[in-house]
Amino acid sequence: MPAASRTSQSGLARAKNREDQWGSSNMSQPSSSQPIDWEPTPPKPKPKAPKRDNAARMKFIEQALAEAAQKPAPSQPTPLTTSSVPNKRPSTDDITGNNATAKKARVLPPGYAKQSIVASTSPSSRSTPAAQSNTPSSSAPRSKSKLAGVFLSKEQSHILRLVQEGNSLFYTGSAGTGKSVLLREIIKVLRMKFSRNPDSLGITASTGIAACNIGGQTIHSWAGIGLGVESAEELASKIRKNKKSVTRWARTRVLIIDEISMLDGNLFDKLAKIAKMLKKSPEPFGGIQVVITGDFFQLPPVSRTQPKFAFEAELWTESIKHTFNLTKVFRQSDPRFVDMLNEMRFGTLSQRSIDEFKKLSRDLQFNDNIEPTELYPMREGVDSANRARLRALGSLQSYAAMESGTITDPTQREKILSNFMAPKHLELAINAQVMLIKNVDETLVNGSLGRVVGFADPDDYAKGDSAQDASGVVGGGSMNLTAKKGPSTGSRKPYPVVEFGMTNGTKRRVLVLPEVFKFEQPGAQPSTPPAASRTQLPLILAWAMSIHKSQGQTLDRVRVDLKKIFEKGQAYVALSRATSLEGLQVLNFKPGQVMAHPKVIQWSKSLSTIQDDL
Numbered sequence: 095m096p097a098a099s100r101t102s103q104s105g106l107a108r109a110k111n112r113e114d115q116w117g118s119s120n121m122s123q124p125s126s127s128q129p130i131d132w133e134p135t136p137p138k139p140k141p142k143a144p145k146r147d148n149a150a151r152m153k154f155i156e157q158a159l160a161e162a163a164q165k166p167a168p169s170q171p172t173p174l175t176t177s178s179v180p181n182k183r184p185s186t187d188d189i190t191g192n193n194a195t196a197k198k199a200r201v202l203p204p205g206y207a208k209q210s211i212v213a214s215t216s217p218s219s220r221s222t223p224a225a226q227s228n229t230p231s232s233s234a235p236r237s238k239s240k241l242a243g244v245f246l247s248k249e250q251s252h253i254l255r256l257v258q259e260g261n262s263l264f265y266t267g268s269a270g271t272g273k274s275v276l277l278r279e280i281i282k283v284l285r286m287k288f289s290r291n292p293d294s295l296g297i298t299a300s301t302g303i304a305a306c307n308i309g310g311q312t313i314h315s316w317a318g319i320g321l322g323v324e325s326a327e328e329l330a331s332k333i334r335k336n337k338k339s340v341t342r343w344a345r346t347r348v349l350i351i352d353e354i355s356m357l358d359g360n361l362f363d364k365l366a367k368i369a370k371m372l373k374k375s376p377e378p379f380g381g382i383q384v385v386i387t388g389d390f391f392q393l394p395p396v397s398r399t400q401p402k403f404a405f406e407a408e409l410w411t412e413s414i415k416h417t418f419n420l421t422k423v424f425r426q427s428d429p430r431f432v433d434m435l436n437e438m439r440f441g442t443l444s445q446r447s448i449d450e451f452k453k454l455s456r457d458l459q460f461n462d463n464i465e466p467t468e469l470y471p472m473r474e475g476v477d478s479a480n481r482a483r484l485r486a487l488g489s490l491q492s493y494a495a496m497e498s499g500t501i502t503d504p505t506q507r508e509k510i511l512s513n514f515m516a517p518k519h520l521e522l523a524i525n526a527q528v529m530l531i532k533n534v535d536e537t538l539v540n541g542s543l544g545r546v547v548g549f550a551d552p553d554d555y556a557k558g559d560s561a562q563d564a565s566g567v568v569g570g571g572s573m574n575l576t577a578k579k580g581p582s583t584g585s586r587k588p589y590p591v592v593e594f595g596m597t598n599g600t601k602r603r604v605l606v607l608p609e610v611f612k613f614e615q616p617g618a619q620p621s622t623p624p625a626a627s628r629t630q631l632p633l634i635l636a637w638a639m640s641i642h643k644s645q646g647q648t649l650d651r652v653r654v655d656l657k658k659i660f661e662k663g664q665a666y667v668a669l670s671r672a673t674s675l676e677g678l679q680v681l682n683f684k685p686g687q688v689m690a691h692p693k694v695i696q697w698s699k700s701l702s703t704i705q706d707d708l
């Protein structure tokens with residue numbers, strides 16, 4: 095079949111289509127030539143009006159900032175200060191809005207909020223509902239607003255329905271098949287279901303970053319098991335001694351675990367046993383409904399020896415009633431690219447794909463000066479690459495985050511905060527390449543790439559004093575800023591003005607203001623102050639990023655040097671972040687570096703014979 099006539103599907107889906115024995119018998123499994131029609135199921139709530147939302151948020155933050163600017167500096171670490179205004183800093187309470195004394199200091203003109211990025215959201219909210227979260231970065235040739243238009247596919251809707259009906263299940267799918275989009279929807283629906291008893295829902299992931307992305311916590315911390323090295327019995331008695339943990343287990347009715355591929359199989363068994371012991375029930379997982387997702391072809395559990403995957407756990411089959419494989423690939427629309435990635439996923443590359451990957455070593459040229467993000471296997475590589483590029487730009491502006499929260503133990507708080515995407519210290523300079531780490535509206539989303547073009551005092555920006563250069567600016571009007579050399583001379587601290595590339599090749603400039611990233615204890619009331627929070631600009635340097643951090647991201651421009659790849663699944667995770675071949679550069683490609691774990695390949699074969707009983 096000619097590639098162009100096929101819809102983008104994972105290789106496993108095609109295996110199923112050929113063998114007709116894949117996934118749920120009730121699931122609508124498209125043939126490889128049939129596009130899946132998407133049904134809005136259940137009917138989506140109207141997306142929030144971002145302008146109004148932003149305006150309200152803007153007003154809120156501005157009030158807090160203005161209030162804070164009038165206060166003497168509290169004795170906490172310097173928050174959000176730039177080198178030019180070291181002492182003017184808001185308190186976290188002001189910014190989070192928990193301080194009732196925050197007064198309105200000035201009113202911004204109506205257009206201000208329209209193009210400024212300000213919000214008071216938790217990390218979870220940047221990854222909230224499907225309708226708000228998924229249009230990836232700035233420059234891919236995507237014409238439609240996906241934020242407003244993401245409807246669950248039939249496959250996704252089917253799984254959602256089964257979850258709502260109380261089934262324990264595991265769903266997988268290759269990179270970009272919408273596992274995260276579905277999970278966010280599941281979380282949303284379950285949150286509504288348990289709105290009166292929020293403790294009934296446990297939202298967890300195998301790693302801190304993944305947990306942060308869904309507004310949850312690590313499974314270790316949720317379960318109260320520390321490192322979880324003891325036996326299940328010892329861990330259960332440890333939990334019993336901790337009132338909080340024991341109550342959590344007792345109240346939980348549904349447990350979500352994301353990024354299951356990185357959870358050790360032995361730990362899965364321990365959790366399943368602990369659940370039975372604490373719930374005093376012989377039922378699978380002590381009667382707790384488990385909703386598990388991840389892709390075992392991506393990053394494996396951290397292990398010095400042979401990893402034991404969760405699917406190898408003794409109690410896996412008993413705990414998971416249904417297994418589903420999402421088949422429709424959303425991230426990439428080019429069927430050829432989807433094929434190449436799937437071959438890579440299984441570690442079995444055809445000569446044609448090898449040749450195609452080798453061709454991707456060419457330089458990527460874009461006329462908006464935004465370079466591909468380099469993905470590195472190790473964090474040191476990321477830091478040094480970003481630092482070197484930044485230093486070359488000269489005059490730096492530094493923004494120290496302000497941290498707060500009800501957790502007073504500094505080690506514990508630090509551990510939680512270390513999983514926030516928003517950095518503790520952010521240094522920027524004119525021309526720095528940055529990535530937005532939250533969703534703002536249809537065109538500015540988590541993953542959007544841009545370049546700092548100046549620094550502006552929010553007052554000047556609001557008044558339009560800085561407006562001089564309107565060329566190639568989207569949504570500009572009187573608010574556009576010209577790149578300035580160095581900080582503003584205005585009365586307030588300068589914030590970065592970032593120019594983001596848009597899908598249609600145009601640019602959009604925005605003033606980026608700080609916001610609050612929060613970690614909330616499960617079941618906490620909305621009025622309760624967060625357990626840990628960090629106030630920081632929603633930006634990270636984006637010349638380079640770790641593969642680990644990139645898991646879950648969708649990137650339009652990616653450069654990967656495969657020479658340094660050391661782990662199975664790493665090359666696949668890195669390359670599958672790209673939305674198109676045009677936006678992907680691959681250096682040092684050697685077929686031998688593409689490794690899939692033999693145990694996962696084997697398991698996936700047995701998976702394709704599973705007949706779901708629904």
Ligand SMILES: Nc1ncnc2c1ncn2[C@@H]1O[C@H](COP(=O)(O)OP(=O)(O)OP(=O)(O)O)[C@@H](O)[C@H]1O
Nearest residue numbers: 228245246247269270271272273274275424425646
């Ligand atoms: N039902 C849908 N309709 C339209 N787009 C979708 C849908 N589901 C997912 N997408 C889009 O597909 C892309 C990938 O989705 P998502 O990140 O959820 O995939 P994933 O399976 O979690 O990927 P990975 O395993 O690589 O992290 C996103 O840009 C998202 O917006």
